[in-house]
Amino acid sequence: MSNASSSTLDTPAFSPLYLQIKGLILQGLQSGEWKPGEAIPSEMDLAARFRVSQGTVRKAIDELAADNLLMRRQGKGTFVSTHAEQQVQYRFLRLRPDQGDEHSEGPARRLILECKRMRATAEMARLLALRTGDAVMHARRVLLFAQTPAILEDIWLPAQAFKGLSAERMASYPGPTYAMFEEDFGVRMVRADEKLRAVHPNAEQAALLEVDVDTPVLSVERVAYTYNDLAMELRRGLYRTDTHHYRNTLA
Amino acid sequence: MSNASSSTLDTPAFSPLYLQIKGLILQGLQSGEWKPGEAIPSEMDLAARFRVSQGTVRKAIDELAADNLLMRRQGKGTFVSTHAEQQVQYRFLRLRPDQGDEHSEGPARRLILECKRMRATAEMARLLALRTGDAVMHARRVLLFAQTPAILEDIWLPAQAFKGLSAERMASYPGPTYAMFEEDFGVRMVRADEKLRAVHPNAEQAALLEVDVDTPVLSVERVAYTYNDLAMELRRGLYRTDTHHYRNTLA
DNA sequence: GAGTGGTCTAGACCACGCG
């Protein structure tokens, strides 16, 4: 493995071996060479393939595991992370009941209110790295915990990557929506940014959440990214926080 | 370095060497052997002291650095993290202006409204691992960005660890409050949990934030911990989110 | 027992900061 050197620039773009290996493994993940839930080759195999020592491969995998892109399991192998079959379903959902542990309420019920094609507004285009007017899929749904509406969400997706998405599929898929995105469209969300605000719902939103229009609700704007920081989803949610709260840990 | 073995339990409490080393370094941090901002001994020195190889010390330090307890600086050494002199001031503050980068507004202005001793309520006691009625310090303050009130905060601290805290000191200290806690009281906050809700301010809160009582604001309850998961601060904040938002990243 | 990841070591060399 040679160094990515001899650039014409002054900045040598010098990169340690293990970061180059990390990039190569990342390429395999992006290209779909290894799919979510599958095992990647053993450290020894990768070391032989890339002509480096096992320790160097290990350091690359360590970082990818720290980023939640890979999961190591001693004695078994290293696996591509997935939103399915993960002990914690809803990996990106931070809403927790005030009483009781994590999700003592069981899985959420979903009501799909809408799912149709539309054209991206200027702001959607900006956030999703599209052009204004590009086709996007728009879905609207309500999540209920313990028979009570808790979340109203609008989801926008680049139509090109999500051909064939339907309300029926969203309603019938058992498990997290992000797991369905992996299974049906090969799109794995690896990271997301959220902006939170306290707002009042409008009349329509209030009705769907079964609250008064003067009940404060938590507005959550999320942009989710797949490999290589490519934005693939815009989500605007309203969370009821009268019986739940948004939990966060700072370190 | 021997293994922490021969327990009477079935569970061997077996721990890899590097984790034991990590624990020993943590002890040094807790005990104040190395203070925030100072350098700890070099990897070679620590390896000699603990009778292990440099690689084992390195792995222990790697984890402590990943936890933000230590900062590595190539060519210089490894330093104890601090809330002061950190490029990002306000490490635990997630409020960001809607326009402009991080804190284009410059440092916040602080108004200290109150700072006095009181007795812990049952809930404070529970969150701070005290007993109901134990002495706590209570401070109330307003933070202003760009001359506009943005945050109203109540802070409660175990009085025993914060003897001598005064409104004057809080107002005059240049830099983050958490840095003052380190400097004046030797208390370093390493982690915090937050619970967020959308609420309405009461009349007093609304007046202090210069908003109407029917303006939704973001309620942020924070419990901050020092080494060893010891709770040392309860903070209840109200954030205005009309010109700012709470930013979070999920991975 | 074979194969996987996990730990530990020892040694070589590189990149950076500073006197």
Added chain:
DNA sequence: GCGTGGTCTAGACCACTCA
């Protein structure tokens, strides 16, 4: 030029999984 952390290697052994 020296000391620091950063990278890379090679080899040994341990712990876990599964056939």
